Amino acid sequence: MPRNQQILLDNRPQVEATASNFKLVSTDTPALQEGQVLVRHHYLSLDPYMRGRMNEGKSYAAAQALGEVMIGGTVGEVVESRHAKFAVGDPVVGMGGWQEYSVVNGDEPVALRKVSTQHIPLQACLGAVGMPGVTGWYGLTKICEPKPGETVVISAASGSVGGVVGQLAKARGARAVGIAGGPDKCQYVVEELGFDACIDYKQHSDPKAFGKALKEVCPNGIDSYFENVGGWITDAVLLRTNAFARVAVCGMISRYDGASSPLESPALILVNRLKIQGFIVSEHMEIWPEALKELGNLLATGKLKARESVAQGLAAAPEAFLGLLKGKNFGKQLVKLV
Amino acid sequence: MPRNQQILLDNRPQVEATASNFKLVSTDTPALQEGQVLVRHHYLSLDPYMRGRMNEGKSYAAAQALGEVMIGGTVGEVVESRHAKFAVGDPVVGMGGWQEYSVVNGDEPVALRKVSTQHIPLQACLGAVGMPGVTGWYGLTKICEPKPGETVVISAASGSVGGVVGQLAKARGARAVGIAGGPDKCQYVVEELGFDACIDYKQHSDPKAFGKALKEVCPNGIDSYFENVGGWITDAVLLRTNAFARVAVCGMISRYDGASSPLESPALILVNRLKIQGFIVSEHMEIWPEALKELGNLLATGKLKARESVAQGLAAAPEAFLGLLKGKNFGKQLVKLV
Numbered sequence: 001m002p003r004n005q006q007i008l009l010d011n012r013p014q015v016e017a018t019a020s021n022f023k024l025v026s027t028d029t030p031a032l033q034e035g036q037v038l039v040r041h042h043y044l045s046l047d048p049y050m051r052g053r054m055n056e057g058k059s060y061a062a063a064q065a066l067g068e069v070m071i072g073g074t075v076g077e078v079v080e081s082r083h084a085k086f087a088v089g090d091p092v093v094g095m096g097g098w099q100e101y102s103v104v105n106g107d108e109p110v111a112l113r114k115v116s117t118q119h120i121p122l123q124a125c126l127g128a129v130g131m132p133g134v135t136g137w138y139g140l141t142k143i144c145e146p147k148p149g150e151t152v153v154i155s156a157a158s159g160s161v162g163g164v165v166g167q168l169a170k171a172r173g174a175r176a177v178g179i180a181g182g183p184d185k186c187q188y189v190v191e192e193l194g195f196d197a198c199i200d201y202k203q204h205s206d207p208k209a210f211g212k213a214l215k216e217v218c219p220n221g222i223d224s225y226f227e228n229v230g231g232w233i234t235d236a237v238l239l240r241t242n243a244f245a246r247v248a249v250c251g252m253i254s255r256y257d258g259a260s261s262p263l264e265s266p267a268l269i270l271v272n273r274l275k276i277q278g279f280i281v282s283e284h285m286e287i288w289p290e291a292l293k294e295l296g297n298l299l300a301t302g303k304l305k306a307r308e309s310v311a312q313g314l315a316a317a318p319e320a321f322l323g324l325l326k327g328k329n330f331g332k333q334l335v336k337l338v
Numbered sequence: 339m340p341r342n343q344q345i346l347l348d349n350r351p352q353v354e355a356t357a358s359n360f361k362l363v364s365t366d367t368p369a370l371q372e373g374q375v376l377v378r379h380h381y382l383s384l385d386p387y388m389r390g391r392m393n394e395g396k397s398y399a400a401a402q403a404l405g406e407v408m409i410g411g412t413v414g415e416v417v418e419s420r421h422a423k424f425a426v427g428d429p430v431v432g433m434g435g436w437q438e439y440s441v442v443n444g445d446e447p448v449a450l451r452k453v454s455t456q457h458i459p460l461q462a463c464l465g466a467v468g469m470p471g472v473t474g475w476y477g478l479t480k481i482c483e484p485k486p487g488e489t490v491v492i493s494a495a496s497g498s499v500g501g502v503v504g505q506l507a508k509a510r511g512a513r514a515v516g517i518a519g520g521p522d523k524c525q526y527v528v529e530e531l532g533f534d535a536c537i538d539y540k541q542h543s544d545p546k547a548f549g550k551a552l553k554e555v556c557p558n559g560i561d562s563y564f565e566n567v568g569g570w571i572t573d574a575v576l577l578r579t580n581a582f583a584r585v586a587v588c589g590m591i592s593r594y595d596g597a598s599s600p601l602e603s604p605a606l607i608l609v610n611r612l613k614i615q616g617f618i619v620s621e622h623m624e625i626w627p628e629a630l631k632e633l634g635n636l637l638a639t640g641k642l643k644a645r646e647s648v649a650q651g652l653a654a655a656p657e658a659f660l661g662l663l664k665g666k667n668f669g670k671q672l673v674k675l676v
Contacts, residue, residue, distance in 0.1 A: 052609075230605065249607045262600035267568065269587045270616040278608040 002040075002079075004029045005314045006069045007098035013054055017325065021054065022070070022318040029101045037106045038080035041096050044314070044335040045073035045126040046321045048251050049280075070098035070317075075115070075125050076338075081106070091117045093125040098317055100337050110282070119300035127160045127332035128306040129295045135281040136164035136226070137291040139248035140172075142284075143277050144224035148173030151218050153237055156228035157198055158185040160306065160332035161250060164295070165226045166195045167304055177217050179233060181327050188330070193305055201233060211236045226250060231261040238265065241272045249278040307331030340378075340417075342367045343652045344407045345436035351392055355663065359392065360408070360656040367439045375444045376418035379434050382652070382673040383411035383464040384659045386589050408436035408655075413453070413463050414676075419444070429455045431463040436655050438675050448620070457638035465498045465670035466644040467633045473619040474502035474564070475629040477586035478510075480622075481615050482562035486511030489556050491575055494566035495536055496523040498644065498670035499588060502633070503564045504533045505642055515555050517571060519665050526668070531643055539571060549574045564588060569599040576603065579610045587616040645669025 003026055010023035032038055053064040053071055064071055074096030078086045083106030086092070094112040096102035104112045115125045127133060144165075146152050152169040156162040157178025166176035166189070178189040178198035186198040197217035204210040214222075214236060221242035227234060228251040238247070268274065298304035309329040311320035317335045324333045341364055348361035370376055391402040391409055402409055412434030416424045421444030424430070432450040434440035442450045453463045465471060482503075484490050490507040494500040495516025504514035504527070516527040516536035524536040535555040542548040552560075552574060559580035565572060566589045576585070606612065636642035647667040649658035655673045662671045 234604070251608070261604070262602045263604040264600045266572070266599070266601040269614060270589070270618075273616045273618060273621070275613065275615040276607060277613040278611045280608075280611060283611070 001028050001031065002101060003027070004099055004101040006100075007314060007317055008068060009054060009064050009066055009070055011066065012056055017051060017054055017322060019318045019322065024315055030103055032080055032082045032103060035083050035106055037078055037083050037086045037092075037104050037112060039074070039076045039092055039094065039096060039102050039104055039112070040079045040338065041074040041076040041100055041102065042336070042338045043075050043123045043126055043310075044096075044098060044317060044337060045131070046311075046317065046324050046329075046333040046335065047073070047132070048325065050321065051325055071095065072097050073126050073131055074102065075122050075130075083107070086112070086114070091115050091122055091125075093130060098314065098335075100314060110285070116296075120296060123308065123334055124299055124306065126334060127308065128164055128299050128304055129292060131281060132160035132332060133164045133295045133306075134288055134291040135250060136161045137168060137295060138281050138284055138287055139226055139250050139279060140165045140168050141291075142287070143248035143275075143279065144169075144226055144246050146172050146174035146224055149175070150223035151175045151177060151220060152224045152226065153177045153179065153214075153218065153222050154195075154226040154228070155179040155233055155237075156251070156327075157189045157193075157195060158307070158330060159228065162226065162228055163189070163193050163306060163331070164304065167193055167298075170194055170196075171298070171303070174223075177214075177222075179229075179237075185330060188307065192307075207232050207236050211239060214240050221245075224248070232264075235264045238263075238268050238272075238274070241268065241274060244273050244275075247274060247276040249276060309333045311335045313337070339366050339369070340439060341365070342437055342439040344438075345652060345655055346406060347392060347402050347404055347408055349404065350394055355389060355392055355660060357656045357660065362653055368441060370418055370420045370441065373421050373444055375416055375421050375424045375430075375442050375450060377412070377414045377430055377432065377434060377440050377442055377450070378417045378676065379412040379414040379438055379440065380674070380676045381413050381461045381464055381648075382434070382436060382655060382675060383469070384649075384655065384662050384667075384671040384673065385411070385470070386663065388659065389663055409433065410435050411464050411469055412440065413460050413468075421445070424450070424452070429453050429460055429463075431468060436652065436673075438652060448623070454634075458634060461646065461672055462637055462644065464672060465646065466502055466637050466642055467630060469619060470498035470670060471502045471633045471644075472626055472629040473588060474499045475506060475633060476619050476622055476625055477564050477588050477617060478503050478506050479629075480625070481586035481613075481617065482507075482564055482584050484510050484512035484562055487513070488561035489513045489515060489558060490562045490564065491515045491517065491552075491556065491560050492533075492564040492566070493517040493571055493575075494589070494665075495527045495531075495533060496645070496668060497566065500564065500566055501527070501531050501644060501669070502642065505531055505636075508532055508534075509636070509641070512561075515552075515560075517567075517575075523668060526645065530645075545570050545574050549577060552578050559583075562586070570602075573602045576601075576606050576610075576612070579606065579612060582611050582613075585612060585614040587614060647671045649673045651675070 008023045078090040154162045158180045169176040176195040178195045189198040204213045224246040227249045346361045416428040492500045496518045507514040514533040516533045527536040542551045562584040565587045
């Protein structure tokens with residue numbers, strides 16, 4: 001029975017989330033029952049949606065219960081199995097949470113899924129070939145639906161979702177224009193990920209300057225927008241949409257901490273006949289196989305690039321998560337546990 | 339050559355539209371050229387979209403030019419024809435504008451279309467079996483997509499579009515909940531049009547009271563919303579949407595006069611995975627035959643009810659139009675010209 005370090009949600013944020021909302025504890029892993037599997041986590045994924053779960057109010061899903069292990073995606077290996085489908089050593093992805101080990105019922109497909117790591121690194125199953133990648137794939141393919149030559153704008157373009165969206169848009173013959181914070185991220189988005197342009201919202205930090213920059217890099221207007229941030233950036237982008245533009249709403253990070261950000265000009269929805277659609281990729285499991293296949297092939301053949309920010313050790317997770325909410329990470333935020 | 343009274347857009351509104359923006363003139367109708375048809379208008383349709391055209395800025399379409407006849411839908415009869423497809427006496431619908439006669443190129447299908455008035459009155463082609471009816475049909479059928487038992491909320495429910503939407507929703511097995519201004523309109527919506535309920539926004543005139551009333555008549559939440567008004571009512575409705583609710587954005591009257599109305603909680607788009615889509619029915623001509631067939635059958639068999647507000651004579655059009663923008667009309671606003 002290995003000892004298991006865990007991070008619990010100890011109390012809910014008042015406004016901003018802080019390190020004091022979390023609590024590190026150590027327990028024994030329980031003995032396995034028939035049908036269960038013990039997984040040792042190699043990497044924990046940190047994602048913005050977790051901030052929503054920390055609130056009591058209505059969000060994507062039920063709030064994270066107090067005193068329980070924080071929810072989170074994990075990759076690891078099976079270290080003990082009492083389920084016929086899993087053997088010791090199997091690489092697996094699941095929702096193991098912020099802890100070093102998890103005991104999982106092997107019959108729950110969302111909770112535990114075997115993955116192939118023949119051509120891709122294990123941690124990619126938490127990024128470009130995992131939930132963030134599939135999120136980008138769904139929003140781009142099912143909502144943005146870019147046609148060749150169209151302009152797709154992507155906020156949080158250097159992140160694990162946004163980076164995939166832009167690269168997939170390029171693969172479909174569209175122009176990809178990113179929005180990111182700071183010259184390093186913008187340079188990465190254009191030079192490494194191959195976007196056509198990237199606007200630094202920190203450099204163009206008021207709506208007017210930002211709108212002007214947007215106009216320059218989108219001379220034919222904006223045909224679709226992959227929304228990762230919310231707030232005034234959304235208003236600025238909508239102002240430059242073409243007729244029949246599509247907006248995939250994947251994240252509104254600037255709202256997670258409770259600050260109210262109204263949409264200034266909803267009349268544009270009518271004027272430009274926009275379609276604005278929110279989605280959560282875990283509600284569309286039917287597209288995962290197709291999406292993972294394309295993303296895995298692209299990554300294995302070097303056509304899809306992804307960057308990681310890796311924090312070391314479970315105890316580093318809260319600070320890494322708070323940094324993620326403030327845009328301090330650069331690429332997919334992981335915590336290495338082994 | 340009959341004399342033709344016309345109403346021109348003389349100048350643009352500063353903020354609110356006023357009667358002084360219009361100018362009544364009298365001219366001779368020109369002699370017909372080959373391929374043209376002279377139509378005598380029996381009824382002129384007044385619709386909220388006209389307010390958008392009066393502005394210089396970007397709206398649905400190009401602004402109405404100054405000094406020209408105000409745009410508008412008309413029904414009438416052919417009184418002279420130099421086109422093989424049209425004979426004197428043919429009932430026709432078209433975009434004749436705010437005038438008593440129009441000269442039309444018979445080859446333009448949107449400009450002039452023969453209609454059957456065997457089972458329905460001529461002016462219905464401007465209402466339930468015309469642009470407003472097809473607008474309601476499109477938004478409900480293609481965007482709201484109500485399933486039996488779902489709750490559809492419709493603002494401006496006593497209007498020519500909203501009334502059709504609710505009756506079609508009922509015909510599809512959904513619950514229809516209207517929003518209208520004043521007890522007379524609400525009574526009409528429920529008792530004559532057969533909606534399940536109707537909320538008087540003048541009685542519940544702040545967001546909190548309105549939200550409470552909405553909760554009472556939508557105990558299972560809101561699955562789709564046919565948006566005709568904008569402003570705080572939209573926010574209140576979105577707050578009570580169920581997951582995957584659809585919002586058809588047809589009109590945002592409260593914005594036409596230039597007042598800014600932000601959407602307070604766009605994060606709900608993500609939290610409730612909403613789809614919000616704006617549309618203009620003239621851009622979807624492919625669905626008109628199917629929609630007109632259903633609407634015509636329902637009207638002819640008494641299963642679709644519609645009410646008209648009729649102003650008498652062209653000179654009464656501006657005041658009737660300004661009243662429409664303030665919600666003073668009761669049902670489809672027409673001007674009787676013959």
